[in-house]
Amino acid sequence: MDDWLHRAPAAFHQKRLFRLGLAANYGIDEDGVRAAMDRGVNLFFWTLRAGGLRSPLREALQQRRDRVAVVGVAQVGWFGWGVRRGAEKLLRELGTDHLDVYLLGWLGAGSAWTSATEREMLHLRESGKVRAIGVSIHDRPRAGGLAASSPLDLLMIRYNAAHPGAERDIFPHVRDRKPSVLAYTATAWRRLLKKPKGWDGPAMTAGDCYRFQLSNPNVDLALTGPKSRAEVEANLDALAKGPLTPEEEASMREFGRAVHG
Structure with missing residues (x-):
């Protein structure tokens, strides 16, 4: 079960992570964030809509930096200067000397992978201000190409029972x-x-x-964006069931096809 709940992905330099990371985009408060931390969640997705994540995360970074991982998103991802300034701003906000992963968010719509942004991302990685670089992307064929031949350490992708195309185009x-x-x-x-x-x-x-996401061996980590402590507790309780059985997987895939239409 420990292998199911934890992984040490290469992008995080083999830091041992709980496989369900927490995003605060949907309003979870400090109590909910601290409850997640108490149950072992140690991967956090940092954006401008941090909500109740700000204080608990800053405290965690000060007290146990080697056991906490942060994924930060470039706030201006179209130009090299924006990528650099975005990283420096995130470091100041969090009071830390490095980000575990720095992302160009929503590649192709909110950011661009150009020679200038690539050069700045690589420079940030080489400087140690970020330990790894990545992108979030919905264009699956392009993501597959980046996975095959780019310096990216991490891909943040859409994958669920209604949209399983990553199994063909990316994995x-x-x-x-x-x-x-x-x-x-x-x-x-x-x-x-x-x-x-x-x-x-x-x-x-x-x-x-x-469980559907994390049961695929190609998926290292998943993000949850709960609104409340009750939601995050329910999500963590569900993971205790372990990977999907073949029967569960078949049923969920059928349901996903119905939802997709």
Whole structure:
């Protein structure tokens, strides 16, 4: 079970991480963040919408930096100067001397992988201000190409029961070069939590969605964005069930196809 709940991905320099990371985009308060930390969550996704994550994370970074991992997102990802300034601003906000992973967010829509941004990302990695570099991306064929031949250490990708295309377009390339994979949109923006028209069985729970992601051997880590302590507790409880059984996986894939339409 420990192998199921923890992994030491290459992008994080083999730091031992709880496989479900926490994002605070949807309003979780400090009490919820601290509850997640108490249960072993030590990977955090830092954006401008940090909410209740700010104080607990700053404290954790000061007290146990070697056991906490932070993924920061470039706030201006179109130009080299924006990438550099974004990283420096994140470091000041968090009061730390390095980010574990620095991401160009939503590549192709919110940021660009150009010679200038690539050069600045590499410079930041070489300087030690960031330990690894990555992108979040929805363009699966392009992500597969970046996985196969780029200096990126991590890909943050959409992967869930309604959108399993990464299994075809990305994961074969990940196996070749082995950039780490962080999966998000587990619930397909909550669509997987509701029964589609004509579906007679139960809908998936959020916990089912995270188990689906993490049961794929190519997925190192997943992100959860709970609104409350109760939601994060339920998600963590679900992981205790372990990987999906073949029957569970088949059922969830069928449900995902129905949701996708």
